[in-house]
Amino acid sequence: MRVVVADDSVLFREGLVRLLAEKGHEVLDAVGDATALQEAVERNQPDLAVIDVRMPPAMESDGAKSAATLRARHPELGLLLLSQHIELHHVLPLVGTPGFGYLLKDRVLNLADFTAAAERVATGGSALDPAVVQALVLTRSGSALDDLTERELDVLGQVAEGLSNTAIAERLVVSERTVEAHIRSVFTKLGLSDEGTNRRVLAVLRYLEAH
Missing domain, CATH: 3.40.50.2300 (Response regulator)
Structure with a gap:
């Protein structure tokens, strides 16, 4: 490049x-x-x-x-x-x-x-650095993010960094299937579409901007 x-x-x-x-x-x-x-x-x-x-x-x-x-x-x-x-x-x-x-x-x-x-x-x-994602979350109170578990927030931070499910699984030392389950739960709770890595990252970040 x-x-x-x-x-x-x-x-x-x-x-x-x-x-x-x-x-x-x-x-x-x-x-x-x-x-x-x-x-x-x-x-x-x-x-x-x-x-x-x-x-x-x-x-x-x-x-x-x-x-x-x-x-x-x-x-x-x-x-x-x-x-x-x-x-x-x-x-x-x-x-x-x-x-x-x-x-x-x-x-x-x-x-x-x-x-x-x-x-x-x-x-x-x-x-995105996880600390940046956390700062975005902390500036929004009373949102649907409050319904996420600590592990789901952790996975969400990894997704926002742009990591694939495989990379997230390796970083968190869990199975890829477990990561997929967490991501499905996150998007269900946030009411966001789970279609494609880039689209889901953008959806999460735009959600954070709007709340």
């Missing part, structure tokens, strides 16, 4: 560039501010933009704001946001759209998982 990386930390930015290159991906540009990010995407037309949420010039949510602008201009562009902290205000309109991911830097401990998430987002999938 063809990638543009945007992060104001030189060490972190160069680390991402090296990691992606070692995995066989083409890093077209690596920049340190939101303005340069916009220009790099327009110039290179990448498959994926890896974006730090807080960047110059304002050092607030410039990366998240730029991501929203880029999505409007380039609907097919994959957007993978990285942050030290969870920032939902400017991110919510993007959550649930194809080709969007949001990972916390401190929780990116497995490089293989990170590159898999990047590749998934670049091809229209999703990748």
